[in-house]
Amino acid sequence: GEDVEQSLFLSVREGDSSVINCTYTDSSSTYLYWYKQEPGAGLQLLTYIFSNMDMKQDQRLTVLLNKKDKHLSLRIADTQTGDSAIYFCAETPTTDSWGKLQFGAGTQVVVTP
Amino acid sequence: EPEVTQTPSHQVTQMGQEVILRCVPISNHLYFYWYRQILGQKVEFLVSFYNNEISEKSEIFDDQFSVERPDGSNFTLKIRSTKLEDSAMYFCASISRSGTLNTGELFFGEGSRLTVL
Numbered sequence: 001g002e003d004v005e006q007s008l009f010l011s012v013r014e015g016d017s018s019v020i021n022c023t024y025t026d027s028s029s030t031y032l033y034w035y036k037q038e039p040g041a042g043l044q045l046l047t048y049i050f051s052n053m054d055m056k057q058d059q060r061l062t063v064l065l066n067k068k069d070k071h072l073s074l075r076i077a078d079t080q081t082g083d084s085a086i087y088f089c090a091e092t093p094t095t096d097s098w099g100k101l102q103f104g105a106g107t108q109v110v111v112t113p
Numbered sequence: 114e115p116e117v118t119q120t121p122s123h124q125v126t127q128m129g130q131e132v133i134l135r136c137v138p139i140s141n142h143l144y145f146y147w148y149r150q151i152l153g154q155k156v157e158f159l160v161s162f163y164n165n166e167i168s169e170k171s172e173i174f175d176d177q178f179s180v181e182r183p184d185g186s187n188f189t190l191k192i193r194s195t196k197l198e199d200s201a202m203y204f205c206a207s208i209s210r211s212g213t214l215n216t217g218e219l220f221f222g223e224g225s226r227l228t229v230l
Contacts, residue, residue, distance in 0.1 A: 042224045045221070097161075098161070098217075099144055101148075101219065105154075105155050106155075
């Protein structure tokens with residue numbers, strides 16, 4: 001079945017770049033997402049990419065998609081303490097299942113001063 | 114900016130009681146969803162709803178669960194007889210549209226934390 005895997009933890013110094021990685025198994029994935037969850041809060045949509053794209057940039061965020069390796073990454077430039085959170089990778093398998101997302105377990109990002 | 118709103122933010126209930134969680138999706142959205150996140154576990158899809166009926170549901174969404182859109186704004190999740198293992202954060206979501214097309218952007222509410230004692 002479909003599975004989405006992420007590393008569980010990332011520590012980064014303030015001002016450095018963070019790279020969060022994600023792999024998925026479903027080759028028919030259409031949309032791939034990154035969500036941010038701060039403690040006790042909901043899921044904030046950061047960015048998403050359609051599977052026919054290789055890259056998407058949005059201010060400090062860069063998403064890279066390698067469809068061949070089924071690998072998705074999120075780069076955060078100039079990481080700030082406010083970026084400390086759990087980051088979830090998710091994918092939706094087909095356009096017939098709009099909004100039915102398969103989530104990874106989340107990567108806890110800790111930004112140190 | 115429009116957002117998905119959920120109530121209550123936290124509900125404590127006794128095992129066996131009925132619970133209704135409420136959501137107000139973003140106004141021009143047509144597809145609605147419930148997800149749950151048990152503490153320390155992945156976010157899991159429960160059900161999708163479109164045109165006043167369930168379009169897809171997961172194995173978790175058994176006969177104890179039901180969804181309803183009782184009016185033009187609210188979208189509810191009912192758990193008929195809660196069990197201890199229903200304790201989780203429940204997220205409502207809706208997908209945005211551009212004209213007649215879904216954009217793929219799925220927006221979540223802040224969640225309703227359900228604690229079953």
